[in-house]
Amino acid sequence: MTEATEVGSTSGPGRTAGSDVAFLTDFAALSAFGVTDRGGVHRETATDADAAQRAWFGRWLADRGFAVAYDRVGNQFGLLERTPGAPWVLVGSHLDSQPFAGRFDGAYGVLAAAHAADRLARRRGTGANLAVVNWLNEEGSRFEPSMMGSAVFAGGLDREAALDTRDGAGVRLGDRLAELGQLGDDDVLTLDDVAGYAEIHIEQGRELEDAGRTVGLVEATWAARKYDLTVTGEQSHTGSTVMADRRDALLGASELVVLARELTERLSTADSPLHTSVSRLTVAPNSPVTVAREVRMNLDLRSPDEDLLERADTLLHERIPAISEHARVEVGVSGSHAWGVRPFPAAGVALARRCAEDLGLSHRTMLTIAGHDSVNLNAHVPTIMLFVPSEQGISHNERESTADDDVCAGVDLLTAVLDRLAAGDPVR
Amino acid sequence: MTEATEVGSTSGPGRTAGSDVAFLTDFAALSAFGVTDRGGVHRETATDADAAQRAWFGRWLADRGFAVAYDRVGNQFGLLERTPGAPWVLVGSHLDSQPFAGRFDGAYGVLAAAHAADRLARRRGTGANLAVVNWLNEEGSRFEPSMMGSAVFAGGLDREAALDTRDGAGVRLGDRLAELGQLGDDDVLTLDDVAGYAEIHIEQGRELEDAGRTVGLVEATWAARKYDLTVTGEQSHTGSTVMADRRDALLGASELVVLARELTERLSTADSPLHTSVSRLTVAPNSPVTVAREVRMNLDLRSPDEDLLERADTLLHERIPAISEHARVEVGVSGSHAWGVRPFPAAGVALARRCAEDLGLSHRTMLTIAGHDSVNLNAHVPTIMLFVPSEQGISHNERESTADDDVCAGVDLLTAVLDRLAAGDPVR
Known part of the structure; x- marks a missing residue:
C-alpha cells in the first residue's frame, strides 16, 4: 500500500x-x-x-x-x-x-x-x-x-x-x-x-x-456425522476395588477416543480423507479417588466421501460392544447432527x-x-x-x-x- | 437385638x-x-x-x-x-x-x-x-x-x-x-x-x-505412587485441521488412561496385585469443535509388592514417549505422592x-x-x-x-x- x-x-x-x-x-x-x-x-x-x-x-x-x-x-x-x-x-x-x-x-x-x-x-x-x-x-x-x-x-x-x-x-x-x-x-x-x-x-x-x-x-x-456419547460405569474406590469389579466409565471413554483416531488411520486415504475427533469430554464425579460413574463426550466423523463416512459409522458401531465389554460400561450413542455433501x-x-x-x-x-x-x-x-x-x-x-x-x-x-x-x- | x-x-x-x-x-x-x-x-x-x-x-x-x-x-x-x-x-x-x-x-x-x-x-x-x-x-x-x-x-x-x-x-x-x-x-x-x-x-x-x-x-x-500428568497439545479446528497436523491433548490423555489399565493386565498376579486408575481428567478448552490444547489428569499405581510397583513405574515411563510421539503432545509427569508398604x-x-x-x-x-x-x-x-x-x-x-x-x-x-x-x- x-x-x-x-x-x-x-x-x-x-x-x-x-x-x-x-x-x-x-x-x-x-x-x-x-x-x-x-x-x-x-x-x-x-x-x-x-x-x-x-x-x-x-x-x-x-x-x-x-x-x-x-x-x-x-x-x-x-x-x-x-x-x-x-x-x-x-x-x-x-x-x-x-x-x-x-x-x-x-x-x-x-x-x-x-x-x-x-x-x-x-x-x-x-x-x-x-x-x-x-x-x-x-x-x-x-x-x-x-x-x-x-x-x-x-x-x-x-x-x-x-x-x-x-x-x-x-x-x-x-x-x-x-x-x-x-x-x-x-x-x-x-x-x-x-x-x-x-x-x-x-x-x-x-x-x-x-x-x-x-x-x-x-x-x-x-459430509459429517456428529454423535453425543454417554459412557456409564459405576462409582467405586480407585484403590480398594478389585480391578475385575470395576466399571470404569473413563476407561471406556478413553478407548472410544482412541478408536476415533484408529478409524482415520484405517479408512482415510489421500483421495478420500476421513477426519475424526473427540474434543469435549466431562467426567463424573471427577474425583482423585473415585472411579468415574459417567463420561459424556462428543465424537465427530467428517469426509468429502459419503460412502467412506458410512463405512466409518459402521465400523464405529461394530467396535463399541468390545469396548463396552472390556471396560464393563454401557455406551449410549445418539446422533446429534448428520449431513451429506x-x-x-x-x-x-x-x-x-x-x-x-x-x-x-x-x-x-x-x-x-x-x-x-x-x-x-x-x-x-x-x-x-x-x-x-x-x-x-x-x-x-x-x-x-x-x-x-x-x-x-x-x-x-x-x-x-x-x-x-x-x-x-x-x-x- | x-x-x-x-x-x-x-x-x-x-x-x-x-x-x-x-x-x-x-x-x-x-x-x-x-x-x-x-x-x-x-x-x-x-x-x-x-x-x-x-x-x-x-x-x-x-x-x-x-x-x-x-x-x-x-x-x-x-x-x-x-x-x-x-x-x-x-x-x-x-x-x-x-x-x-x-x-x-x-x-x-x-x-x-x-x-x-x-x-x-x-x-x-x-x-x-x-x-x-x-x-x-x-x-x-x-x-x-x-x-x-x-x-x-x-x-x-x-x-x-x-x-x-x-x-x-x-x-x-x-x-x-x-x-x-x-x-x-x-x-x-x-x-x-x-x-x-x-x-x-x-x-x-x-x-x-x-x-x-x-x-x-x-x-x-x-505401597502407592500417585502422579499428576499434564498433556499439552495445541488448539485447532476439529474439522478443517489435517489429521497429520493435529496435536491432540485428549488423544494423548486417552492413550495414557488405556496404558494405566494395560499395566495391570500385564503385571498384576493373584499374589502380587497391581491396582491402577485414572479418575480425574479435565480438558481445555473442552469445546465441541476445538482440538484440546491441554488435559490435566491423575494416575495412581498401588500394590502390596514394592518391586512390582517399581516395575510398573518403569514401564509407565518407558511407554510415555511412544504416546507422546503418536499424539504429537508433550506429557509432563510429576509425582504428587509415593509411599512404600x-x-x-x-x-x-x-x-x-x-x-x-x-x-x-x-x-x-x-x-x-x-x-x-x-x-x-x-x-x-x-x-x-x-x-x-x-x-x-x-x-x-x-x-x-x-x-x-x-x-x-x-x-x-x-x-x-x-x-x-x-x-x-x-x-x-
Missing part, C-alpha cells in the same frame, strides 16, 4: 489503498475485544467481551447510515434500504469466538461484509437492499448447538429452544441476551425477504496456502469466479470441512461462500493468521460479489 | 443391646446430612451439608460432656479429660464424603469413636484422657490433597498451604471454614499430647466378606486381636489399599487400624453398605481397643 490508486473504477467497486487501510484499522479495533495475552481472542457468545464488541459494531454501522437492530434470537443486523420494496441481499458471518481462539474466525467475515456493503452504499448504486448480519453464537462452545442464530433464522432450530439453552454455569441464553439489551422484539428480516446470501471466512485449513492461491470458491460442504449453487461459484478473475485474484474451487452459517442459509436461499488463506492452516488457536494482502483481497472479492448479487445476477 | 443383655460386663466394656440401638439410631441421624435420592450421601468438605453435620456432631459431643473445639485447620475435637495432665488417646476418622458416595466411609468411624469414648466415660474409669476427632477433608475431592486435616496435624502438610487450597469455583478453604465458624484459633491438641491413635473404617474391598470374617486387623498399607505396629495388631477374641469376633489380619487418616498418624504415634466388612466391596458409591451386626461388632471392638490403649497397654 504505497499510494492511493483507484483500482476500483475498473477492476472492482470502490477499492482504494485508503479502503485497505480503513479495513485493517477497523479490524485491529475489532480484535481488541476479548484480546488475550498472546494476541488471540477469548470472546464466547454473550460474554462481556462479545457484548461490548457487538455494541461497538452496532455503532460502526449506525455511523455509516445502517439501521441497526437485533432480531428475536439476538442476530445483529445492519440494514441499508436503497430501493424500498426491493429484495434484500444478506452478507455476514459471526463475531463470537471459541475460547482462546484467533482474531479472524468469523470476525473477519462480519467486518468484510460491513465494509463491502458500505463501499457499495458510497457508490450510491441502486438494486437490491443490503443487509449486514452478525449471526448469534456460531461457535457453540458456551451454548450448544453451534451455528445457532443462522439455524433459527433458516427455520432449522426452534427459537425458544435456542433461547432456553444454558451454559455450564446454568445461565440461560435468552435471559443473558435480554440483560445485555441484545435481544429484539421482532424478526428484522425473514427468510422470505432474502434474495441471496454471501459469506467470506478464513479457510481454517492449508489447501489455499499449499496451492499458492489467494481465494477459495467453495463448491460444497464435507451439500453443494453450493454452481452459478454462484461461477459468479464468484468471474469476480475473482476481474480482480486478478488467483483462485481455486474447494470444499469446506468446517461448518459455517452459510450452510444453514444455503438450504434456502442462493448462497455464495468464499475463503481466504489461513497461515499454516492454524485455526481455533491464538496464532491464527491471514496475511494483510489476502485479507484485503478477500474484502474486494466480497464487495464485487455483493455488487453482482445486488444487481440481480443469477446464482441458481 | 431381641432383648437387653449385659454382655459388656464380661466380654467388653459397656455393650448392651441398648447401646447397639443407640449407635444405629445416631448413625441414621448422621446419614441424613447430605442424603441423596438413592440413600447415599453427597457431603464434600465445607459444603453446607458437611457444616451442618459437624454442628450436629459437636452438639452430640457437648451434650455428653465432651469439650468441643476446632483446631487451626478445622479438625473437630471432642475432649474428655479424665485425669488432668495424663496423656491423650485419640480416636476418630472423618465425616466428609466423596460426591454421591456412601453413608459409612469415614462417618462410621467418627461415630464409633464417639460412642466408644462415651461408653468408657460412663464407666467412670481412669487412665488416659480421651479425644474424639473428626479430621478435616479426608476425601480430597473438593479441596486437594486428601487426608488433609490429619496431614497437617501430623506435620506432613503446611497448615497455611492447606487453608490456601481452592476448590474448582475458586473458593479458598480457609475463608470458607472461617465463614462457617469452623476454624479455631489454637491447636486444641498437638502430636506431643497424643499417646496413641485408633481408627475403625469400612474395608471398601471384599476380602472380609469373601473370607467370612467380622473384623479386619490392619497390618500395613499397600507401611506397617502398623505389630503390638497394636496383637492388642486388637486379643480384644476381638475376648469379644468372640472372627477376625483376620490384612492390608489396607485405601489411604486413611491413620496412615498419617501411624508415622508418629502408636496407631491401630481396624476394619469391618463392606458388602460386595462397594464403596465411594451410594450403595455402600455394612450389616448392622458388623457395624455394632466394630463399635464394640473399637471400645475395647480404646479401653486398653487408655489403660496404657503397649502398642509398640
Whole structure:
C-alpha cells in the first residue's frame, strides 16, 4: 500500500489503498475485544467481551447510515434500504469466538461484509437492499448447538429452544441476551425477504496456502456425522476395588477416543480423507479417588466421501460392544447432527469466479470441512461462500493468521460479489 | 437385638443391646446430612451439608460432656479429660464424603469413636484422657490433597498451604471454614499430647466378606505412587485441521488412561496385585469443535509388592514417549505422592486381636489399599487400624453398605481397643 490508486473504477467497486487501510484499522479495533495475552481472542457468545464488541459494531454501522437492530434470537443486523420494496441481499458471518481462539474466525467475515456493503452504499448504486448480519453464537462452545442464530433464522432450530439453552454455569441464553439489551422484539428480516446470501471466512485449513492461491470458491460442504456419547460405569474406590469389579466409565471413554483416531488411520486415504475427533469430554464425579460413574463426550466423523463416512459409522458401531465389554460400561450413542455433501449453487461459484478473475485474484474451487452459517442459509436461499488463506492452516488457536494482502483481497472479492448479487445476477 | 443383655460386663466394656440401638439410631441421624435420592450421601468438605453435620456432631459431643473445639485447620475435637495432665488417646476418622458416595466411609468411624469414648466415660474409669476427632477433608475431592486435616496435624502438610487450597469455583478453604465458624484459633491438641491413635473404617474391598470374617486387623498399607500428568497439545479446528497436523491433548490423555489399565493386565498376579486408575481428567478448552490444547489428569499405581510397583513405574515411563510421539503432545509427569508398604505396629495388631477374641469376633489380619487418616498418624504415634466388612466391596458409591451386626461388632471392638490403649497397654 504505497499510494492511493483507484483500482476500483475498473477492476472492482470502490477499492482504494485508503479502503485497505480503513479495513485493517477497523479490524485491529475489532480484535481488541476479548484480546488475550498472546494476541488471540477469548470472546464466547454473550460474554462481556462479545457484548461490548457487538455494541461497538452496532455503532460502526449506525455511523455509516445502517439501521441497526437485533432480531428475536439476538442476530445483529445492519440494514441499508436503497430501493424500498426491493429484495434484500444478506452478507455476514459471526463475531463470537471459541475460547482462546484467533482474531479472524468469523470476525473477519462480519467486518468484510460491513465494509463491502458500505463501499457499495458510497457508490450510491441502486438494486437490491443490503443487509449486514452478525449471526448469534456460531461457535457453540458456551451454548450448544453451534451455528445457532443462522439455524433459527433458516427455520432449522426452534427459537425458544435456542433461547432456553444454558451454559455450564446454568445461565440461560435468552435471559443473558435480554440483560445485555441484545435481544429484539421482532424478526428484522425473514427468510422470505432474502434474495441471496454471501459469506467470506478464513479457510481454517492449508489447501489455499499449499496451492499458492489467494481465494477459495467453495463448491460444497464435507459430509459429517456428529454423535453425543454417554459412557456409564459405576462409582467405586480407585484403590480398594478389585480391578475385575470395576466399571470404569473413563476407561471406556478413553478407548472410544482412541478408536476415533484408529478409524482415520484405517479408512482415510489421500483421495478420500476421513477426519475424526473427540474434543469435549466431562467426567463424573471427577474425583482423585473415585472411579468415574459417567463420561459424556462428543465424537465427530467428517469426509468429502459419503460412502467412506458410512463405512466409518459402521465400523464405529461394530467396535463399541468390545469396548463396552472390556471396560464393563454401557455406551449410549445418539446422533446429534448428520449431513451429506451439500453443494453450493454452481452459478454462484461461477459468479464468484468471474469476480475473482476481474480482480486478478488467483483462485481455486474447494470444499469446506468446517461448518459455517452459510450452510444453514444455503438450504434456502442462493448462497455464495468464499475463503481466504489461513497461515499454516492454524485455526481455533491464538496464532491464527491471514496475511494483510489476502485479507484485503478477500474484502474486494466480497464487495464485487455483493455488487453482482445486488444487481440481480443469477446464482441458481 | 431381641432383648437387653449385659454382655459388656464380661466380654467388653459397656455393650448392651441398648447401646447397639443407640449407635444405629445416631448413625441414621448422621446419614441424613447430605442424603441423596438413592440413600447415599453427597457431603464434600465445607459444603453446607458437611457444616451442618459437624454442628450436629459437636452438639452430640457437648451434650455428653465432651469439650468441643476446632483446631487451626478445622479438625473437630471432642475432649474428655479424665485425669488432668495424663496423656491423650485419640480416636476418630472423618465425616466428609466423596460426591454421591456412601453413608459409612469415614462417618462410621467418627461415630464409633464417639460412642466408644462415651461408653468408657460412663464407666467412670481412669487412665488416659480421651479425644474424639473428626479430621478435616479426608476425601480430597473438593479441596486437594486428601487426608488433609490429619496431614497437617501430623506435620506432613503446611497448615497455611492447606487453608490456601481452592476448590474448582475458586473458593479458598480457609475463608470458607472461617465463614462457617469452623476454624479455631489454637491447636486444641498437638502430636506431643497424643499417646496413641485408633481408627475403625469400612474395608471398601471384599476380602472380609469373601473370607467370612467380622473384623479386619490392619497390618500395613499397600505401597502407592500417585502422579499428576499434564498433556499439552495445541488448539485447532476439529474439522478443517489435517489429521497429520493435529496435536491432540485428549488423544494423548486417552492413550495414557488405556496404558494405566494395560499395566495391570500385564503385571498384576493373584499374589502380587497391581491396582491402577485414572479418575480425574479435565480438558481445555473442552469445546465441541476445538482440538484440546491441554488435559490435566491423575494416575495412581498401588500394590502390596514394592518391586512390582517399581516395575510398573518403569514401564509407565518407558511407554510415555511412544504416546507422546503418536499424539504429537508433550506429557509432563510429576509425582504428587509415593509411599512404600507401611506397617502398623505389630503390638497394636496383637492388642486388637486379643480384644476381638475376648469379644468372640472372627477376625483376620490384612492390608489396607485405601489411604486413611491413620496412615498419617501411624508415622508418629502408636496407631491401630481396624476394619469391618463392606458388602460386595462397594464403596465411594451410594450403595455402600455394612450389616448392622458388623457395624455394632466394630463399635464394640473399637471400645475395647480404646479401653486398653487408655489403660496404657503397649502398642509398640
